[in-house]
Amino acid sequence: MITYDAFVIDEGGPQDRVSDLNCFWMAQDMEHPNDLFVNSEKRGGKFSNYDNLRLYYIGVGGHDNSKTRFRRYTGDGERPLLPEHDFTDKKYLIQPNKITKIKIIAYNGIIQYYRDGERIINFYDPNPYTSGHFGFRTVNNHMTIENFKVFSLKSEEIAK
Template sequence: MIKKIKSKIVASFILMSVSMIASAQEETVKINDTLTASTTLVYLDSFQLGLENWKVEQMPEGTAQVKDGKLEITDVAGCTIWLTKKFEGPLMITYDACVIGEDGPQDRVSDLNCFWMAQDMEHPNDLFVNSEKRGGKFSNYDNLRLYYIGVGGHDNSKTRFRRYTGDGERPLLPEHDFTDKKYLIQANKVTKIKIIAYDGIVQYYRDGERIIDFYDPNPYTSGHFGFRTVNNHMTIENFKVFSLKSEKIAK
């Protein structure tokens, strides 16, 4: 009983500390040559509370656990790990990721993927009604409405961005299909990822380099974020979500 009380006190203290940090941190981000935005940190996760704020959808034999302050995913047949908190844009998401390529059975350098602004159009107020049905199988996500990027898919031979429409369609534009080595994964390297969704501007950065710069005339402005992978071994840390507010437009 005492241990449970102590655990609750520690958890409350951590949440309070996170809230204080989040309310204090602000900076400016350049979105393009004519637009900058002020940022306010609204959520951070250093995984001190384990996966309390995450929903794991994973095919059999895979694992997702917190180890040494990092989310560690070891996957066999498919995995999505959703942040259970829903956010509205404009926003920026940042985190550090590392795909492990050593001697482990799942150390396949591939599929540093993610979903964002995800919504189940059949259940727009609850993404997790069909969580068990999806179960981590990639094709079971086709009917969600979301943005998706697959970095280093197909055994680290392709990087692709798609806009899922929510009715099974997930078109791939030629300009969002990359095969050049510079767009693929470097094994055992911590990569800094940044995602921006701002009034129709959809961007994906890796180590400061902008890979995707897409304008959506009918943008997705709210939804859930999820890490996505298959048959690999990777770690995630320093996950943050920022709200964005227009600061100035250069003339």
């Protein structure tokens, strides 16, 4: 489980663009599974150059804060978008100048994304990714991240 507080700033500054509170987790480069950064220069920050990574990705407030989307990148260029993971309703977009509490769960095939206590993504992955890197991905915006924490989840055994 990963938790953090994000604050997207909109005060008229040069980078104060309300868009792209994005992150990914369980990321691996399948060509180099032990080193995510080998191809960093080749990727160069261009979004489509990340398609060959295997990861879970959520783009909150993408496309100038008009869409929120969750995808499971397969590591072979495929990044399918299920209709139930494509949101345009304002309640799923970024609210600037406000602390947004994020919680991400990846446990035993359960993939969940919460924002301010509301579950936005509830996905079951029968072949879950179980290790990899976490990262933020932003595009010309101004934000802060605070209280970043990573937890190891364990199931409780019920005594019989």
